[in-house]
Amino acid sequence: MRAKEWNVRLELTEDGDDTSARAELVTDDGVEVRGQGRARRNPSDPSVPLIGDELAASRALADLAEQLALTTRRDIASSVETSAPSRSW
Structure with missing residues (x-):
């Protein structure tokens, strides 16, 4: 069994x-995937920078997961296209 670690x-x-x-992920195979997130404090809310960090980070990670x-999905589609048997009648 081969273990992998992605950071x-x-x-x-x-x-x-x-x-x-x-957020940035680089796989063992060199595939790079990135996500971005933003947060903006409402002027009427108290200033708690940690909350903005958490919200922006969670949005970046969610975007990374989507990417x-x-x-x-693209890899699956391309592997299906290339592995489909050719039909020559």
Whole structure:
């Protein structure tokens, strides 16, 4: 059995009430998948930077998951197309 370990890098950037997050996954095969997320504090809410970080990070990870699912669907479709037997009548 071969074990694999994939790591996700998460980068957060704060600018005032705005927080941006970028999530990046690079697989063992060199496939790169990225996701982005943003959060903006409502001016009427108390300033709790951790909440903005969490929200932006969760959105970036959710986007990363969607992008990975899209990559998987494309890979499945291309493997089905290339492995389908050719019919020559």
